Amino acid sequence: MxxxxxxxxxxxxxxxxxxxxxxxxxxxxxxxxxxxxxxxxxxxxxxxxxxxxxxxxxxxxxxxxxxxxxxxxxxxxxxxxxxxPLLPADPIGRARVRALAQMIACEIHPVNNLRVLNELRQSFGADDDAVADWFRHWVVETFGPLEALLFGSPDTGTFCHGDNPGLADICLVAQVANNQRFQVDMSPYPTIRRIYDACMERHEFQQAAPANQPDAE
Amino acid sequence: MxxxxxxxxxxxxxxxxxxxxxxxxxxxxxxxxxxxxxxxxxxxxxxxxxxxxxxxxxxxxxxxxxxxxxxxxxxxxxxxxxxxPLLPADPIGRARVRALAQMIACEIHPVNNLRVLNELRQSFGADDDAVADWFRHWVVETFGPLEALLFGSPDTGTFCHGDNPGLADICLVAQVANNQRFQVDMSPYPTIRRIYDACMERHEFQQAAPANQPDAE
CATH class of the missing domain: 3.40.30.10 (Glutaredoxin)
Structure with a gap:
């Protein structure tokens, strides 16, 4: 190897x-x-x-x-x-970027991943609509504050923190892509959408997209 | 301030x-x-x-x-x-400790926190038994591999990584304490239990415990 x-x-x-x-x-x-x-x-x-x-x-x-x-x-x-660098140099900036990343990685993704959705079906007989409602509930619960934090901060630039993509953008893009499978209404989140679009103009993000992987269906 | x-x-x-x-x-x-x-x-x-x-x-x-x-x-x-230090000095060691921490912080805690358990009650009519089963399911799902990783590694010492407490121990202790509210059977996890006990001998962990906070009930 x-x-x-x-x-x-x-x-x-x-x-x-x-x-x-x-x-x-x-x-x-x-x-x-x-x-x-x-x-x-x-x-x-x-x-x-x-x-x-x-x-x-x-x-x-x-x-x-x-x-x-x-x-x-x-x-x-x-x-x-x-x-x-995927993190800024100063500790407070690093804490901000890690927190934005962790909001997605800890508050949205774990509650909405495949094995949890399967468990809802098995343990509670959740149907497709109930699963989709659950998914959207947790996105909305965190995307509201995430939009507020991004919109309200002078640290936000083209990307979540300044004008180069980093750790928070990485998590944001993967989550927004996931949302598309459950028709999440993105209109309340203009800053998140703008950052997502800025990321997807870059080949590093495009080439990493699910559709461009060897095992894509 | x-x-x-x-x-x-x-x-x-x-x-x-x-x-x-x-x-x-x-x-x-x-x-x-x-x-x-x-x-x-x-x-x-x-x-x-x-x-x-x-x-x-x-x-x-x-x-x-x-x-x-x-x-x-x-x-x-x-x-x-x-x-x-709460993290080791070498990048591979740091990745190990962060991964152990993240296994708890991303795979167990978010699925089992209060607002998710409340949502199970509201959306699916889960009763106390169903909520407790859900809680234990996600602990077992991750504590099995966590025990295997800790037991099987020469990096594990008195604590998760060597002989000083760090980031992974912090997450482990808080999760084990949480488990006690749902009567999780800890007998399959001797290494996790041993590390928990080692942590709880230290005043920094004792003083941080829920029962010792000003708002404890």
Missing amino acids: TRPRLHSYFRSSTSYRLRIALNLKGVETDYIAHHLRTGAQRFESYLKLNPQGLVPSLELPDESVVLIQSLPIIEYLEETIPEP | TRPRLHSYFRSSTSYRLRIALNLKGVETDYIAHHLRTGAQRFESYLKLNPQGLVPSLELPDESVVLIQSLPIIEYLEETIPEP
Whole structure:
């Protein structure tokens, strides 16, 4: 193995985050697809690499190390490949960017990912409408404050923090893409939309999009 | 204001995380209680500080800055008060500790926090038993791999990573404390239990516990 192996699923929004970060840092990887809907990521061979059986993970070439969890992997990239930076230089700015990222990564995505939606169906008999309502509820709950924080801050520029894309933009783009599958009304969030559009003009974001992955359906 | 204001709720496990980190770093704060069950954290005055209306947040004394989201605030403390470190020095070790922390912060806590459990009751008529089953399901789903990662790694010491407590221990303790409210069977997780016990021998963890807060009931 000469370059890192990216364990990914095209539609996984946490994999999408990591793909964007790898592109921004200019890291080439070998793409290993894991099909979440058929549970392929739970195969024994993958569980040996990642006991959680989740994607993404990043297998490093030299050190037989497997990194897991999208945001810690991105922080690792940031620490080992400083340019271009995905976090600002000052601690308060870094705390702001990490908080914007974490609002999406902790308040929206975990409650709305595939295995939680499946559990709603199984435990509570939720149908498609109920699942979609649940999904939109948690997006709205956090996108309101997120829009307020972005709109109201002089730190917001072309992107979430200044005029270069970073960690918060990565999470924002992956979430907005996910929203499209549940017809979330984006009209209350003009700043989020503007930032999403600015990101999607860049090839690092485009190439990371679900539709452009080898396992896209 | 001469020292930071900690906006907290005694029973909030994300507030618990931040209280431990502040104690480990030796930061004294003024404690401002927000009662989550009565929705006090949604008062207008607090929403001006934190549009999400969640706890914890940390109001800094000098710069009229309000930091939000527990893990980004702890990373801020780590960057501005390096000793004692809550993350190891090497990037792979840092990625490991952050991943262990994030497994709890992203896979367990968000799905099991108060507002999600309330939503299960409201949207799906979940009763106490169904809510407890849901809670335990997500703990078991992640504590299994977490135990495997901790048990199987030479990096694990007295604490999650080596012999000093850090970011992963902080998240672990707050989650284990939360589990006690839902009678989670901890017998399958001897390493997690051992680390929890080691943490709770330290005054920084004891003093941060829910029962020792000014707003404890």
